[in-house]
Amino acid sequence: MSIWEAIILGVVQGLTEFLPVSSSGHLVLFGQLFGLKEPNLTFDVMVHLGTLIAVVAALWEEVALLFAGLQPLGEGPGAERVKAGRRLIFLLIIGTLPAGIVGFLAQDFIEQLFSSVTVVGAALLVTGGLLWWAEGSTEGSKVMDKMRPKDALHIGIWQILALVPGISRSGTTISAGLSRKLTREDAARFSFLLSIPVIAGAVVLQAGDLIDAWNQGTWGPILIGTLVAALSGFAAIRGLIHMVKRYSLRVFSYYTWAVGLLVVILTHL
Template sequence: MEIFQIVILALIQGLTEFLPISSSAHLILPHQVLGWPDQGLAFDVAVHFGSLVAVMVYFRNDVWALIRDGLGGFADGNFTDDGRLAWLIALATIPAGLAGLAFQGFIETELRSAAVIAATTIGFGVLLWWADVRGVRTRTLAELDWKKALLIGLAQALALIPGTSRSGITMTAGLMLGMKREDAARFSFLMSIPIIALSAMLLTYELATQRGPVPWGDILLGTLLSGISAYLCIHFFLQFISRIGMAPFAIYRLLLGAGLIWMLVG
């Protein structure tokens, strides 16, 4: 890839990983629509790692409390709110992990197309808008129980389909369960840590078993830009989500999906 393509794709990954508009779709589309070269496995590892670092740095105090109290509660049976939340996040990660192991090959070969992305972008965009409008938006993270966490985790498994959006579908599920926007977003972002970590480890393993040179310069640049843009995205999204709601993202998804359909049939 050329430098400007690396910069654009890294920024796209960082911004779209945590916005409810699908990072996988936006990384596939330059190749599908613009004819850009496929970014390759090494670059996927880099931008995922950058996003992971960003969310862990932004929520560093939360992450430390979750690890400390989660392990401490498991050891002595006395769970704090953070300890309970840590195990709810672990529970919510299981469905997507199992689905990834079972269906990743099929998804990679059969579902990475502009037609699928158009359908999921529109369909789940409408669902996001509906959940935001119809949700009662009164429940907080402290009211989350294992059944609701598992339902959000099952929703996260759907994000393996390109165009769905991991953050979008988990926030949609949270809103449908009556959570406040900020709490649904916060749980979605914290849920991203184990699932992105697992994805990055799997991609790293696949990269390590491949032969050929590793483009370290591209990897470092992609990691840096993805991390910076993801950090800024998380910060501003949490600052403004309670005021702007999900409508702008739903509208963007509808326009993107409509544009893709127009390109496919034109």
């Protein structure tokens, strides 16, 4: 892998992991473009680590609350923060379980989908439809502090759709959050927080193979790709939070429809 390929794929991973356009779908498409039929395992793990760093840095206040929830429950003003942290951890666990269970049980089937560019194109069309539908929902006023377990479960069930390459994880979870009457900003923030166990799980599951994959590529491009993924991911998170408060997400519908339609047409020529 060249440095330029690492930079491009790092940008793609960082931006599409958090923008509602599907990171898995774009990595499949760009992988085909660069002829990377077999993704470099080391690179895959490291760019995921880069996006994990991005979400921790961009949402440090919420991440610090999660760490507070891991502390012993004492007395005094700090006790309320610990309780709030534990509550947020509980919501994230509930939101993560549905896709985690389905992903484990249907792992072989899901892996087969990644070999089909046509599936990616069709799924991008679905992503555009979800975003268009979500923008038609009545704007809610519920903040994360007022979320209930059933809200997190609802969002988690929707996240199952994102196991299909081409269906955006952030797009489905933000749409689900809006359908549960979360504020636009908090729907986005909870979606990004929900990416932490997803990305961390992917890194942990693959990290054991890093030594075996050491010779699959040079570390210079890999480290550059990781840094680029972290920086572009941070920019994507901050940018989307700013955008959802002021503008419509339907611009991403137009984008995913255009790319999805182009992919479907080209694969059938």
